[in-house]
Amino acid sequence: MAKKQVKSKSTKSKQKLNSNFESKTKINKTANFNKIIYLIPRVVSIIFILFISFILVISSFAEPGSIWLKLMGFIIHLIPSFILLAGLIIAWKNEKIGSYIFLGLCIVMTLFFHTYKKLGTFLIMSLPILIISGLFYLHYKLKN
Numbered sequence: 001m002a003k004k005q006v007k008s009k010s011t012k013s014k015q016k017l018n019s020n021f022e023s024k025t026k027i028n029k030t031a032n033f034n035k036i037i038y039l040i041p042r043v044v045s046i047i048f049i050l051f052i053s054f055i056l057v058i059s060s061f062a063e064p065g066s067i068w069l070k071l072m073g074f075i076i077h078l079i080p081s082f083i084l085l086a087g088l089i090i091a092w093k094n095e096k097i098g099s100y101i102f103l104g105l106c107i108v109m110t111l112f113f114h115t116y117k118k119l120g121t122f123l124i125m126s127l128p129i130l131i132i133s134g135l136f137y138l139h140y141k142l143k144n
Helices: 002-061 067-077 079-093 095-112 119-125 127-143
Strands: none
Touching: 002 067, 002 079, 002 127, 067 079, 079 095, 095 119, 095 127, 119 127
């Protein structure tokens, strides 16, 4: 009789340890997933802003003219990047508002640069902003 009680106690303690380990593992997996969902839109935004800056700045230096005209073109061509950077700073603090800002920027970018006319241009210029908007909104929804 005493052996049965010892076995049942050890079995119960093993089950308790296993359930604690499984719950901690689930918590760790959830925490890792939340960190990844938190970082992805921010990293993609930074990469996209750098990409857009590079593309637009190269076109400003390809134009003929003096160094002052090229410098002025350089600053003017960086305006979309500064706007995207401002949207990223806002989205970093508040994902819901940031997702709406990036959605608006996607619409403005599509209409202003006429990216709707060619599929390739739309995929390169507008779609990443739409995806970033969706990722910020996804993190907001998962957090709340």
